[in-house]
Amino acid sequence: MAVEAERSDRHVMEVTNGLAAEFSGVIARPVVTRTVLEARDDLEGQIVPEALSEMLHQLARHRLGSLCSAGRATARCGF
Template sequence: MGPEAAQQDRYCMEAVGRLAVEFGGVVSRRVVTTTVLEARRDLEGRIVPEALAEMLHRLAHHRLDRMRANT
């Protein structure tokens, strides 16, 4: 799943949009997109589809927050 895949997945688009604003001064939009896509891949098939949007945002946020803490 490449960056263009985020544009085709509504959940990824929403998560990237919100997280790019929140972490904009810390990491690039490309890093946010990559983090969201990796989180999406890690969650695929592991949770019920109804929870995907929330869990995707939470997991990607957690990973980006760790990046922020390490800078």
């Protein structure tokens, strides 16, 4: 169980860092962090652990993109 938690935390950190860089200047890092953590909670127990990193990145990126298109972030989201 502890190994899964460590692996999950590593995935969260990697995805958060990557998406924070991608959305830098557009969406504040705390919003990116919260979005990634919420996505991880939603994926918990729904997918195989080996797919967590990819699915976490895709879900969080989709949600952050939705924030941009909904106008809740600046208009500089370039998708």
